[in-house]
Amino acid sequence: MLNLDRLRTLQAIATYGSVSAAADVLHVTTSAVSQQMRKLEQETGHQLVTRSGRGVELTPAAQLLARRAERILGLADEAEAELQARNESAIGPLTVGAFPTAARGILPTTIRLLAERAPQLNVQVREMDFDSPMSQVERGDLDLGIVQDWDHVPIPWTDGVDRHLLMTDAARVALPAEHRLADRDVIRIHELVDEPWISRVRRSTCHEWLLYTMREQGAEPRIMHSVTEHPTQLALVSAGVGLAMVPTLGLGPLPPGVRTSAIEPHLTRRIYVIWRPDRAIRPSVRVAIRALSDATKQTALLPVP
Structure with missing residues (x-):
């Protein structure tokens, strides 16, 4: 067999x-x-x-x-x-793929809620930095995926997945505390075109997002440092060597000497949970979608740094 x-x-x-x-x-x-x-x-x-x-x-x-x-x-x-x-209870394994800031900003609370609501559920998280969970959800390799939909990189939705909007997330610019614009609540993008930047590595959505944003202003970003993790970006901002464009979700505590400001025009992304239609009948998938939605509401109530 x-x-x-x-x-x-x-x-x-x-x-x-x-x-x-x-x-x-x-x-x-x-x-x-x-x-x-x-x-x-x-x-x-x-x-x-x-x-x-x-x-x-x-x-x-x-x-x-x-x-x-x-x-x-x-x-x-x-x-x-x-x-x-038929069991009408959420049991067994449940695999969730997510990009890094969602894995950090949403999934810990989600797992805690699921431990309370469905203790027999075994949640397995897969952080996916450069590849979208979309294809793996469509093929059934993942039960759920958390994806991000940017205005400049829209998701090509297909009939292979269903989706639920979890939240809309805004980008902020992180600056050294002594920067000339650090005391501003809102900064216009055109004021930043000549600044040195700390970016995530090539192929990452955030890197492409920075390129798109600056090129929309007719300028090529002056990227001085490329690093993988947002905390490393913020540590370099704290050292005064550049600015970083960071999403609010999963931002976490700021290191000393770093300020963040909103940007105009607003840079936003929509964050969805996706699943294959035939998996919607599983109690494990249904309870996980509810927990993700509740976890996101709790996250949205947190104060912006």
């Missing part, structure tokens, strides 16, 4: 193009993926992968099995959802 976990591994390789990408999606090691594939070859009696340079290619037999696997795994997911719905 074919093992569902091994079929899921094969499908991940077929979908994401490599053993390493499949391992990232499945949150296992590459050696675990290779071991699953060897066992699947033994089960089927067919060679499924061949070496190609530094990667692997799927054989025709593997490609056939991967196409069937999508249907098999889909039916298994539907059966699991229907059985969960």
Whole structure:
């Protein structure tokens, strides 16, 4: 009998193009993926992968099995959802993918609420910095995803997901306390075009957002430092080496010597929770969406630094 976990591994390789990408999606090691594939070859009696340079290619037999696997795994997911719905209680694993500021700003409160409301639910968080959870939610690799929809990078919505708006988040500019504009509650974007910037790394949404914002003003941002985490950005702002554009959600306590101001025109993003339509019948998904919504309301009540 074919093992569902091994079929899921094969499908991940077929979908994401490599053993390493499949391992990232499945949150296992590459050696675990290779071991699953060897066992699947033994089960089927067919060679499924061949070496190609530094990667692997799927054989025709593997490609056939991967196409069937999508249907098999889909039916298994539907059966699991229907059985969960009969229980009328939220139990078992629930996987949630989120971008970093949502993982920091929304999910801790959500997990606390779920521990109170659904103690038999096992929530597993996957922070996703550069890739949207959208495709993984559509494929069923994630139960829920938290995505951000910017005016300049709108989400191309499809019929493969349902969504619920959690909140609208505004950007702020972080400045050294001694900066000439630090005492201003609101700063016009055109006043910042010549400033040195501390940005998140390339490929990140916040980096692209800074480029878009400055180019809208007819200027190229003077990015002096590129760092991965917002706390590091703020530490550099505190050192007086530049400004940073930061979202309010997940901003956290400011280090000494840092002030934040609102920006005009306002820079905003919409934050949604998304799920696959067939998973909406699962009590675990329904209770998690409610907890996310409640956690976001609590977050929205926090004072802006």
